[in-house]
Every structure is written in structure tokens, then in C-alpha cells.
Amino acid sequence: MSHPVDSTHPVEPSIARMTEEAAKQKAVATQEKRELAGDADYHDHKHLDNVVNNPNALLENPLQGISHERLEAMGRAFAREKGLGEFEDEFAKGAQVAQDPLAFESLTLLNDEDRNVLRREVTHKWDQPWRLYSLVVCCSMAAAVQGMDESVTNGANLFWAPQFGLITDPALDPNATNNQWILGVVNGAPYLCCAVLGCWLTAPLNNWFGRRGAIFITALLSALTCIWSGCTNSRWHLFAARFVLGLGIGPKSATVPVYAAETAPPLIRGALVMQWQVWTAFGIMLGTVSSLAFYYVNDTANITGLNWRLMLGSACLPAFFVMAQVYFCPESPRWLIGRGRYRDAFKSLCTLRHTKLQAARDLFLINALLEEEANMPSGKAALIELFSVPRNRRATxxxxxxxxxxxxxxINAIAYYSSTIFREAGFSEVSALGATLGFGALNWIMAAPAVWTIDSMAYSPGEGPVPFTYSAEAFPLYVRDVGMSYATAVTWLFNFVVALTFPRLLDAFTPQGAFGWYAAWNAMGTLLVFLFVPETKGLSLEELDQVFSVPTAKHISYQVKVARTNFRRWILRQKIAPVPPLYQWEQATPATREF
Structure with missing residues (x-):
């Protein structure tokens, strides 16, 4: 699985529960921004109109339109108010740079050393402190835990199912149909748990324990339930163990990419967060390696099925590695700010950036964004607003x-059942596992380009990570945490459906028919995306609000009209007028609207 990428990843609704002192500071900042609206320095009236008519627009950059002198004063005041007075100069500079991080060359407050640091940040974007890369390693191993949790059952299915009486071949057992459903239920148990419970625990776990605490707890749950799975003595005992495994998979799949997004520098944030997909694919491959490694392990006098038990239990190893490392990583500065712990947040950023200027810049901007998120009007529960507000409903x-x-x-039918598929195709069990290893290795290798090419090519660099990226962009910030919980729950729910139904599909449809079934859904998916999924790539928050403010019926009508017009222009070669642009920003450059 993959997960969302982007600096605007979901955050827990912590602002509503800020400390009293932090709440006072928020009120002061809000009043100051209102005063700025009448300040002569705040001269961008078009920007003010956008803020009034579209509150989400301010979240694109709450520092827009403020003069450099005012920003310097705000930075110094911020440092004094947050107990960081000894770094007042750094925050004065950082506040100016935060307004436009790439326009630092013109700032007179900076000296040559400051400019060299900021210039190198652009020209050598992969030159980062080792603490940042140690955090990336931790997050990558957490992704590998995820992938291994998903794939170790692939080889284990060959052994635990017949041991527990689940014969799925109709020629060998008259109850094969029922057994196929049970096999699917047991394999899909973690994803059922993710959909109905695990994903919705993400916010509480993050609120109470922080990003690192949530990762530690979910890794611990994953490790213990993997060991538990290897000690089960019946099909329903194994179901229970794997269901609890979902409590580790669900919140971890939402927390780890967010943690990476909140700690990474903006210029490499997307690339680092995309490592979730790469190392999840690595974990899937590692699960197959485990299956091959333990295939020939013999039973002992007291243990039957030692090989599959070791397969399932082996997924605990990367989880223990994550647990051992995570508390050596700095906590998310965004999470610390949400609790009023500004000095700790600054200390965290200083370990993740080369200089205090960079840390001050990022801390000042994060705080400004959080204040604006906290001021977003909301008269209803966020979950209700996902469906009651038209703009949110379209994003949903x-x-x-x-x-x-x-x-x-x-794709996950292959990840979970490829060894079974190859065996039914006439491969020996070892050869089936070898072929599965080939699939896992290819999936991992092809996941690497996802860092640069998530909008094209095959599954791993294309469809795999795109849904999480898209969902992170689609929701307004004030409901993004709940929106991402919903989106993640949807993907895990249908993951469960795939795991549940595929054993039965193999028998009822044959392997060719089963994959034909999913081929048909891919064709259907093309139509669904065409009709219901607007483009979000490269758009500002204001433009995204315009995109999702277009009624669904109007969007569908426009898409159909574009398709019809393009068919007539490019297939029938007719000379007809192009379709006018649908969105305001497209009207500046009139052109034919094409796919």
C-alpha cells in the first residue's frame, strides 16, 4: 500500500485542544491579521477579496501581502512570545524568507552566509542532516513492516489452510466452496479491521501519543500479532490474530507518511514521502523471501506446521527494528506546536535542518498555517461536513x-494469492513461490520511479501512490484529517473485499476469468475517473476550491462534451470550435480542452 504525499497531509484535530496559553496566542495572532487587512502595507486587495470570498485561499500562504518590515517585526515578536528570544534575529529573517522561500536573494536582512545556505538548499536539495535520513530509514522500515504484514500469508496459505481443514479444491472436498470463503475471510481480516476500526483510531493515537508514539504502538501491535498468528491452532484463532493485526496496519499506514511529510524540507518532501510506496513494495518482496526461506523447515515432535508459523511470525523482525529506532528520531514539529511546545518544536527542526535560520523559517510558517487552520469556520462535525458541504462532498x-x-x-489479488494461482497453473509449490518472488521484486523495482513519475507508467509508479496523493490534495485543510481517514478506510475496505472474494473467484471463474473480472473493472474505472475525478495536479488551494465547487452534473456534462468534440476533431477530422475552458484560471490561455 501507499500513502499520501505532500506538505498538506492530514493532521490530527489538535488545535481545538491547545493549551490555554497557546489559545491566547492564537487569539492575538487572529486579531493581528484582522488589523493587517486595514494596514497600508497589506496592499494586495485582490488577495483580500479572495480571502473574504474563499477562506481556504488564505491557507495557501497566510503570509501573502505582508510587507518585509512587518514580517520582521512579527518574527521577533513570535520568538519572544514563544520563549525563543535568544533566536530573535533568526526568526526575524525566517519570517521574511517564509513568505516566499525562493525569493531570498532580494532580502536585505540576510547576509551572504544566509544566502549561501538558502542557495545550497535549492542547488543541493539532497544535502540534508543525517538525523533526517535516519528518520527516513525508520519510516522506510515501517513501510516494509506494512508490506511484509500483507504478503507473508501468500506462501503460508499453501500450508496453514490444509492443516486447519480448508481444502479449496472441489475435487477433494465437497465443502470446498465454503472453505474458499473462509480462506478469504481469514486473509482479509486485517483489512476489515482497518476499514471499520483501525483507520479511525489514527487521530486519537496521534493526539495522545504523538507521531513517534503512534508508530511505536502500531509497530508493537504488528510484531505481537505476527507472533500470535504463528502460534494459532485453528482457522478462527488465526482470524482473530489477523484481525487485531489491522489495529497496527491501519493507523500506521496513515501516520508514517504524515510524519515524513511534517519533518521533510519542502523541496524533497514529496520524494521522501513517496518512499512509503517503494518500501512497502520491498516489504511485499521480503514476505515472499521469508516464504521461500522457511519452506523446507520440518515439523518437530511438538509443532505441526512450523514452516508456515515461521513465515507469519517473521514479519515481526522489521517491526522490532522500527520500535528500537523511532524514539531516536525527533518528534514532528507540527505536532509539538499543536501542544504549545514551541521550544521543543524548534529543537526538533534544528536537528532536521542545517541551520537555525532554516529551522526558524519552517517553524514560523508551520505555526502560521496551523493558526489559519484553527480559524476555519466549522459549525458541524467534520465527518458530517464531508457529505453535507457540496465542495467537500465532491472531493469525497x-x-x-x-x-x-x-x-x-x-493488484493485491496477486500480492495475496499469487503462489496459489501459480500452483493451480501447474507450478510446483517451490516454483510458485519463486514466481511470486519475481513479481515482488519487479513490483519493488518499478516502485522506485514513483518518486518522479506518479502520473504515468504501470501500477507501482502510477496508480499505486496516486490515490493517496490525490486524496491529500482534494480535501480542504480543515477537514483533511477526517477526509483522509475516510479515504484510507475506503481503500482498506475494498482491499478486504478483494482478499475475501478472490479464492472463490479462482474456482468459480478460473484464473483467466478472475483476472478478466478485474480487467473489466479497470475499464469501468477508466469511465469513473473520467466522469467523477477532476484534475488536481499543480493547483493552488484556491484553484482546488474552484475545481470542487463545480457541480458534479456540470463536470460530467463538460467531460462528455470534451470527449465528443475531441472525437470529431481528431478522429473524424472535422473543423469545429474548441470547448471553452471550465475553470477561471484556464481562461487566460484559450485552447482546446483535451484529455
């Missing part, structure tokens, strides 16, 4: 569509 429909198709493209 679009993100749900891509999350649904991420699973119903059929």
Missing part, C-alpha cells in the same frame, strides 16, 4: 473513486 466522491479503483484494479 473523487477520492473514494480513486481509492476504490486502487484495489479493484486487482
Amino acid at each position: 466522491l473523487a477520492s473514494g473513486t480513486v481509492m476504490f479503483m486502487q484495489q479493484f484494479c486487482g
Whole structure:
């Protein structure tokens, strides 16, 4: 599985529960921004109109339109108010740089050393402190835990199912149909738990224990339930163990990419967060390696099925590695700010950036964004607003569509059952596992380009990570945490459906028919994306609000009209007028609207 990438990843609703002192500071900052609206320095009236008519626009950059002198004063005041007075000069400079991080060359407050540091940040973006890369390693291993949790059952299915009486071949057992459903239920148990419970625990775990605490707890749950799975003595005992495994998989899948996004520098944030997909694929491959490694392990006098028990239990190893490392990593500065712990947040950023200027810049901007998020009006529960507010409802429909198709493209049927598929195709069990290893290795290798090419190519660099990226962009910030919980729950729910139904599909449809079924869903998915999923790539928050403010019926009508016009222009070669642009920013450059 993959997960969202982007600096605007979901955050827990912590601002509503800030300390009294932090709440006072928020009120002061809000009043100051209102005063700035009448300040002569705040001269961008178009920007003010956008803020009034579209509150989400301010979240794109709450420092827009403020003069450099005012920003310097705000930075110094911020440092004094947050107990960071000894770094007042750094925050004065950082506040100016935060307004436009790439426009530092013109800032007179900076000296040559400051400019050299900021210039190198652009020209050598991969030159980062070792503490940042140690955090990336931790997050990558957490992703490998995720992938291994998903794939170790692939080889284990060959052994635990017949040991527990689940014969799925109709020629050998008259109850094969029922056994196929039970096999699917047991394999899909973690994803059922993720959908109905695990994903919705993400916010509480993050609120109470922080990013590192949530990762530690979910890794511990994953490790213990993997060991538990290897000690089960019946099919329903194994179901219970794997169901609890979902409590580790669900919150971890939401927390780890967010943790990476909140700690990474903006210029490499997307690339680092995309490592989730790469190392999840590595974990899937590692699960197959484990299956091959333990295939020939013999039973002992007291243990039957030692090989599959070791396969399932082996997924605990990367989880223990994550547990041992995570508390050596700095906590998310965004999470620390949400609790009023500004000095700790600054200390965290100083370990993740080369200089205190960079740390001050990022801390000042994060705080400004959090203040604006906290001021977003909301008269209803966020979950209700996902469906009651038209703009949010369209984002919910679009993100749900891509999350649904991420699973119903059929890729995880291969991840969970490829060894069974190859065995039914006439391969020996060892050869089936070897072929599965080839699939896992290819999936991992092809996941690497996802860092640069998530909008094209095959599954791993394309459809795999795109739904999470899309969902992170689609929701407004004030409901993004709940929106991402919903989106993640959708993908895990249909992951469960795939795991549940595929054993039965193999028998009822044959392997060719089963994959034909998913091929048909891919064709259907093409139509669903065409009709219900607007483009979000490269758009500002204001433009995204315009995109999702277009009624669904109007968007569908426009897409159909574009398709019809393009068919007539490019297939029938007719000379007809192009379709006018749908969105305001497209009207500046009139051109034919094409796919």
C-alpha cells in the first residue's frame, strides 16, 4: 500500500485542544491579521477579496501581502512570545524568507552566509542532516513492516489452510466452496479491521501519543500479532490474530507518511514521502523471501506446521527494528506546536535542518498555517461536513473513486494469492513461490520511479501512490484529517473485499476469468475517473476550491462534451470550435480542452 504525499497531509484535530496559553496566542495572532487587512502595507486587495470570498485561499500562504518590515517585526515578536528570544534575529529573517522561500536573494536582512545556505538548499536539495535520513530509514522500515504484514500469508496459505481443514479444491472436498470463503475471510481480516476500526483510531493515537508514539504502538501491535498468528491452532484463532493485526496496519499506514511529510524540507518532501510506496513494495518482496526461506523447515515432535508459523511470525523482525529506532528520531514539529511546545518544536527542526535560520523559517510558517487552520469556520462535525458541504462532498466522491479503483484494479489479488494461482497453473509449490518472488521484486523495482513519475507508467509508479496523493490534495485543510481517514478506510475496505472474494473467484471463474473480472473493472474505472475525478495536479488551494465547487452534473456534462468534440476533431477530422475552458484560471490561455 501507499500513502499520501505532500506538505498538506492530514493532521490530527489538535488545535481545538491547545493549551490555554497557546489559545491566547492564537487569539492575538487572529486579531493581528484582522488589523493587517486595514494596514497600508497589506496592499494586495485582490488577495483580500479572495480571502473574504474563499477562506481556504488564505491557507495557501497566510503570509501573502505582508510587507518585509512587518514580517520582521512579527518574527521577533513570535520568538519572544514563544520563549525563543535568544533566536530573535533568526526568526526575524525566517519570517521574511517564509513568505516566499525562493525569493531570498532580494532580502536585505540576510547576509551572504544566509544566502549561501538558502542557495545550497535549492542547488543541493539532497544535502540534508543525517538525523533526517535516519528518520527516513525508520519510516522506510515501517513501510516494509506494512508490506511484509500483507504478503507473508501468500506462501503460508499453501500450508496453514490444509492443516486447519480448508481444502479449496472441489475435487477433494465437497465443502470446498465454503472453505474458499473462509480462506478469504481469514486473509482479509486485517483489512476489515482497518476499514471499520483501525483507520479511525489514527487521530486519537496521534493526539495522545504523538507521531513517534503512534508508530511505536502500531509497530508493537504488528510484531505481537505476527507472533500470535504463528502460534494459532485453528482457522478462527488465526482470524482473530489477523484481525487485531489491522489495529497496527491501519493507523500506521496513515501516520508514517504524515510524519515524513511534517519533518521533510519542502523541496524533497514529496520524494521522501513517496518512499512509503517503494518500501512497502520491498516489504511485499521480503514476505515472499521469508516464504521461500522457511519452506523446507520440518515439523518437530511438538509443532505441526512450523514452516508456515515461521513465515507469519517473521514479519515481526522489521517491526522490532522500527520500535528500537523511532524514539531516536525527533518528534514532528507540527505536532509539538499543536501542544504549545514551541521550544521543543524548534529543537526538533534544528536537528532536521542545517541551520537555525532554516529551522526558524519552517517553524514560523508551520505555526502560521496551523493558526489559519484553527480559524476555519466549522459549525458541524467534520465527518458530517464531508457529505453535507457540496465542495467537500465532491472531493469525497473523487477520492473514494480513486481509492476504490486502487484495489479493484486487482493488484493485491496477486500480492495475496499469487503462489496459489501459480500452483493451480501447474507450478510446483517451490516454483510458485519463486514466481511470486519475481513479481515482488519487479513490483519493488518499478516502485522506485514513483518518486518522479506518479502520473504515468504501470501500477507501482502510477496508480499505486496516486490515490493517496490525490486524496491529500482534494480535501480542504480543515477537514483533511477526517477526509483522509475516510479515504484510507475506503481503500482498506475494498482491499478486504478483494482478499475475501478472490479464492472463490479462482474456482468459480478460473484464473483467466478472475483476472478478466478485474480487467473489466479497470475499464469501468477508466469511465469513473473520467466522469467523477477532476484534475488536481499543480493547483493552488484556491484553484482546488474552484475545481470542487463545480457541480458534479456540470463536470460530467463538460467531460462528455470534451470527449465528443475531441472525437470529431481528431478522429473524424472535422473543423469545429474548441470547448471553452471550465475553470477561471484556464481562461487566460484559450485552447482546446483535451484529455
